[in-house]
Amino acid sequence: MAPIRLAIVGVGKIARDQHLPSIAGNPAFTLVAAVSRHDPQIEGVPSFASLDELFASDVKVDAIALCTPPQVRYELAAKALLRGCHVFLEKPPGATLSEVEALRALADEHRVTLFASWHSRFAAGVAPARAWLTERDIRKVQIIWREDVRVWHPGQAWIWEPEGLGVFDPGINALSIATHILPRPFFLTAATLSVPANRAAPIAADLTFTDGAGTPITMDLDWRQTGPQSWDIIVETDAGTLRLARGGADLFLPDSTHSDGDVEYAGLYAHFASLVAAGQSDVDVAPLRHVADANLRGTRISVEAFED
Structure with a gap:
């Protein structure tokens, strides 16, 4: 199976410290783009100021990892799901429970994977x-x-x-x-x-x-x-x-x-790859419900x- 072509959206500390090394260490993925309003420069990877700019380019994307603050995550995730992209949500999965439930329904409708991750x-x-x-x-x-x-x-x-x-x-x-x-x-x-x-x-x-x-x-x-x-x-x-x-x-x-050492994000990306391969989603909102x-x-x- 060809690697999943992944774009990372939001290139802050958590993306650089955890997501990028885990993506690089998992042969199921290849990083094809970075999106950030600020300075998303990742050596050897095309950079875009917005998700719209990425989707208007000739870069082919199968999935996105959303590492933005939760306040802006719904619009970005919905846009990706509507394009048929699989979506990995950094925790918390959204600003509200209703947002996450709407994204779950959207992923089901378009038969793509939505993963609400809990590292x-x-x-x-x-x-x-x-x-x-x-x-x-x-x-x-x-x-x-x-x-x-x-x-x-x-x-x-x-x-x-x-x-x-x-x-x-x-x-x-x-x-x-x-x-x-x-x-x-x-x-x-x-x-x-x-x-x-x-x-x-x-x-x-x-x-x-x-x-x-x-x-x-x-x-x-x-x-x-x-x-x-x-x-x-x-x-x-x-x-x-x-x-x-x-x-x-x-x-x-x-x-x-x-x-053991720091194995959390490696486990997250392994699970995301298995969900994509199986055509399934994993959207557990129990922790957010308690908040x-x-x-x-x-x-x-x-x-x-x-x-x-």
Whole structure:
């Protein structure tokens, strides 16, 4: 089979750090174009200022990877799907749930692949954690996701806008793991969102969830962490405690440890290639639904202004 001719749309930090190396390392893809309103220069690859400009050119494209902020993603994804292109959506898949559902319907109508990616699900410890938990009685879950926004998201104004998610931008990674590894669906019961006086999106959040069995699940998100960063999920079971650390890269079980390097985006692109080959889509909105629920049900409190 010929390689999938892929264009990358949005050439920022995540594209350069993760997408480009993963594309280069997967023979199922060949990078044929880059699209960015700013400086999309990638050596040896044609560059375009807009998706319209790319589609008006003679460059043949089978698929696009959308790495733009979520606020502008619907229009771009819809345009690509209407042209018969397969679409890889960086997380979160859209600014709203309704947008993503509309894109899913559009992909089905035009018989192309839509992949709403959740990179943290492909961290090394996640699959074995999911397998281990299927046979356990889960008693308590703690999610602790604390990092320094100035280190990980410096100067990214879009992230503080209403559709930018704020602290839920990293927090949705934790939710993507939790919704994947826990055997029962869970739902929000209460939330407190701490919003800086000069911002629209939260800088911290405390959430409580439960499931059909009454399991207590808590989530502590904070972008004001300094020093050591925390990306941990702790699950207490009848057979001992499971802990995922470093965002799922390290798994600690009562009798074993699983750890590996940065394999998330390689796994995403392998999955995308398999979906295209099979003529299927993968559009799971469960993590985004929990964020929407937090904004719907949560109590917003004003905290001190935040400046980069």
